[in-house]
Amino acid sequence: MQNEGSYYSRNSRETVALGIKIGRILKPNDVVCLTGELGAGKTTLIQGIAEGCGVKDYVTSPTFIIINEYQGRLPFFHFDLYRLNNAAEIADLGVVEYFTRGGVCVIEWAEKLAGLRPKNCQEIKIEIEVISEGERRIVLSKKTQD
């Protein structure tokens, strides 16, 4: 696992490079929870994570469709909870059922999961903070659920 702690990125290329490093060491049932404001670079980081997981396809925003599925060295599920209003709607969509399907789940706007934290899986929390127009601070921490 990429070490916990703070990472600095000066541009989207560096953000993708960090994502690739994270993606390379993800395991089945890892759930990556991303938070960060609009335009912070969540999709950019995820493009790197997907590349690190061996996904060859373009990773596009799942905002409208909510879940995009890809196949890399593991199944790769990309969620965007942006359009969802509450945990009940998220539960209704069956989002949590994906967490233990043996793939990697990456979730944008993960703060909306509220009480629906992943169970029986490794949660990796990533916060992207905007420092200036190009610079980002990316804070990584992990949490094992039982």
Next chain:
Amino acid sequence: MAVLILSIETSCDETAAAVVKDGQEILSNIISSQVEFHKKYGGIVPEIASRKHIEMINPIIQEALDTAKVTFKDLDAVAVTHGPGLIGSLIVGLSAAKSIAYALNIPLIGVNHLEAHIYANFLISNFEYRISNIFPFLSLLVSGGHTMLVLVEGHRKYKVIGRTRDDAAGEAFDKVARFLNIGYPGGPIIDKMSKEGNPKAINFTRPMINDGFDFSFSGIKTAVVNHINKLSVVSCSPKGELLVNIVASFQQAIVDVLVTKTIRAAKQYNYKNIALAGGVSANSCLRANLEEKAKKEKLDVMIPPLVLCTDNAAMVGARAYYLLKEGKTSSFDLEAVANLRL
């Protein structure tokens, strides 16, 4: 003998059913978010409601049959979107379609949602003229979930030459509108506000405009966010002329990219017909700019009416008609495919 197809669409937020005659005449086209439907059945449908499809599907199908003044026994086939889309939503439409086809012993036809959007162009008026001259055409498919340029040489002969690498065009509209706190859905609001603003006020980035046929809209969204953040240092959130200028300039950046690439693709591939598809086709700036530039290049532009641009089932019926004619029906093990491609 006329061919009547009942078609069902549940790929994302909308529950929809339609009856289409001979792949061209819409006898009914019912969409769950339609005001008339709500008045009749009451209740408010939340924006996202995957499992709400289950509650809506039967009344929507019945309404489609009633409006078309037909019954189940009049149907020749049942068509259904089987992807791409949200898997839980797709399965609802698929299960309904399979049950009906099985019970009536009529063909089941699985339809690709993206193909269906393109086939909305087969439903527009003066069809007889259009249809004989329709192929080949270049389709610009722009919606909340998709942005692509497709060469359509004939039925089932497609070549995707460009698609978005990050956000869809419609999504950029919605996200910027939410960020500026001007309401939802963002497309129509930005379209309206932009008429009051100066589209040249701010020169927002136009990513990849002269580079290939793929699109990238995430950067335009971020440019607007950065612009606002800089303004906020000196004042509070923008209002009045400042706000409408930002909105108009943003819209112009998106439209410039879409139109420039579409015209360039038509010229490079020597296509004379351009067909718009998807919900963003409703944008008046896109329509006007595309028609103006196309006219200069002596290209023909087809734009379906709004109700056929956004997600609907009539377009599914239009696509299914040609599949049925070619004998391309589906078996009962037809699956929902979340990431189905063109």
